[in-house]
Amino acid sequence: MKRARYIVMAAVALWAVLGLAAGAAEPVVLNVYMGWDSSHQVNQVINAYIAEYEALHPHVKINNLGRQESADVLLTHIIGGVAPDIVKGGMTMLLTLHMAEALTPVPEHIAQRIKAEFFPVAADAVTIDGRLIAVPMEGNSTALMVNQRILSEKGIGRIPDTWNEFAQLARRLTVYDSQGKIVTPALVEAGQEWSLCYFVLGMFKAEGAGLLDDQGNLTLNTPEARAAVQNLTTALTGNPYMQLGWGPQGRFKNGEIPFGLAFPWWLNGVNDISDFRTTLIPAGSQGYGSAFYNHGYAVTKDSKHQEEAWRFLEWLAFNKRGNEGTPLGHMAAKVGVLPITRWDASSVHFASILSAYGGFMDSLNHGVHPSTILSWGLNNWTVIARLVTDVANRGIAPDTAFENVTTILKTRLEEIRALRNK
Template sequence: MKRPLVIAALVLLILAVFFILVMNKIICLPSWLPLLGGQCENDTTPKEITLTYWSLWENAANIQPLIDKYQSLHPGVHIDFQQREPVNYFETVRARLATELTPDIIRVHNTWVPYLRKYLSAVPNEIMSPEVYEQTFYPVTKDTLYADGKYYAIPLEIDGLAMMYNKTLLSEAGITQLPRTWDEFKEVSAKLTKKDAAENITQAGTTLGYARGIEHFSDILGLLLAQRQIDFEDKNHRVSFHKSLSALGENLGVEVLNFYKIFSTSRKSWNDSWDCALDAFAEGKLAFFFAPSFRVLDIFGKNPNLPLGIAPVPQLAIDDPETPTVNWGTFWVETVPKHSPYQKEAWEFLSFLSQKENLAEMFRLAQNTPGRPFGEPYPRRDMAEELANNQYLSAYIIQAPTYTSWNMADATHDELLNDRIVKILQEMINKVNRGAKIQDYLNEAAAKTQQILDSL
């Protein structure tokens, strides 16, 4: 008699527990079951998720208020922001992207995207269509972030190469008009070059002509090649910067290298015994220095009183309809890996960050950081006016609509990609300065560059 009572009690207990689990939506039953079915279908309780965000450069304090704002608007979404070290960053990102242990959002250099794209998800149309994307951001994004009708990253900044100059050195030399063309630059940099009695350069006009110890010399080469309308790749995505010919059949890449070599020979304007161009500029020994905006922070870190001016880079010609204005872009973007289980949520958060008011807030927070005069330049076309009068950033924004970009970018911290190409270009410049077989050196650099890209 006792055994049936025990069994009945156990059954009732199990049913009671089951009922509690169903009513608390821990167990969900299909809607066709009477009474208890469909309890979870109208559940509006937010799902608890954590988005892991790998970033560089910006510290957490400059983005945390926006993270807090987003989390308050989206209960259940938590953002784990991690500022990573740049050393071996590309290699770490590439390795993690191939696994299930990837972060949900990763900042990468724009030139990395074509070689990481197989691991990345595309921006969903419902979050930002390609048409809206192209109306929002500068055209340079299409160079590296676009493929097969989709974009694979959202930029939260834009940057490129501008011409920094020492106002005092130019004033002392009586130079009141900044050079706008490379022919003008050639004359002005020569005028700013000073030598001692032994013909040693004591004040350099420019770093052009050399590679060793010259930050961003590879970006300058990329700019010069692009201004000559040289294709970096052909339609099959094979390296082609050594093949472009002029209407007269002359190799345009060779012409660029011959122009670059002028500054190490007949118009020598740099002391090649000096080890670092940035240091020379910060010390007041170099008149012109070509670099992205982030180098301003490095320069002021060494000499906060430097009389710094920044202007757009010279062009081949001004107001010539047959010679388009071309500038050089190099910038960082945010991506979402394919292996992230929260791709939609990650893109929604990046879309939130890319809104005008939130970019402005990040800029303000960064600008209030001690020792930092500005935040990251705005990547949106409709925010250009807001930086039009910024003494440090206006030149970069003026140039932004005509930026182009390729894998010749310096300071990208990627030993397997741009860093290796930069070393190849340095070897090429060294050979150009020592010998006369410029076409051979150009061909060799292109072949070695192709090997690097093939290895990825």
């Protein structure tokens, strides 16, 4: 009888062990917005890493859902009970999801690794209210992109250190017609609100200005902010040397224009990359200023597989592969954006382009990012670009442009405060 009891107990224990093992290997399907449309070349790299991860973790299946950068669409999916496990987006989108309590914070052990191993500005840029809400990805900073061939042909050996001196050089390099209109500018920028706003933000830093104080109050209408904006508006009006738009940007990439206010992805598709280099944007009265932004991968609060989702992101971010760096670094190189960890900066995937990234990498030491602005709920902060475009393109007086933008931002802050006080 006693022996029979032991046999039964052993059988029960065996079934328990088998049950635990079966539970550990229970199939998991992760639905992930990796961030790019199916036609983008980076998907070859992404899908290879997904296949590798699935081979290492046979119980995991990862569906690459492509790209979705609309917070409203994602919230609709979440409310409808079909939340993706992982989303990728810019900080404005991620902030919207964070404010809707749709994201789960980065686990502390991963957050500590990000703070220790990523460039500080990259970690800071995904931090809201003291917590990391995403794994940083796709880092971009602002810098001055230079066509060295044109400068050599003009006998120019160095670029001035300050913006005022740079403006004098740029006017000499600009080609005007008999009516004083620009034929070929010396400086270009893409002119989109979502891009120009970062150069305004960087210029704020260079002149000692800011958008908000520590209490979240607007500090826009100050002499320092006006000086920052004036650096750009005077480049576009009066005796201009700068043009905005994709057309001028295309001419720059074709090698016709000496300077561009650029992001790293401008180097994609340039006519001859050996002609180009990058450097810091010339300094304002308070020193150098640049702006940084990155996207991030976040896990949704309604994900049924949060631990597995974070495990996958941790593998992408920290799986160092000798001189190849990490999977995230390889993806960044394929897209044409900055490495945001030191080991990825030395990987073979950046070897052919890193010298051209010099100014962008240097700008990380002088960069500001909009996460502090976003933490106050000011997700329409990009309207600061209108301080420039309304003056340059619409002929609005600078004072009126400041009044209009201040009203837009103040209204948004009041809306957010009302929501938070409910």
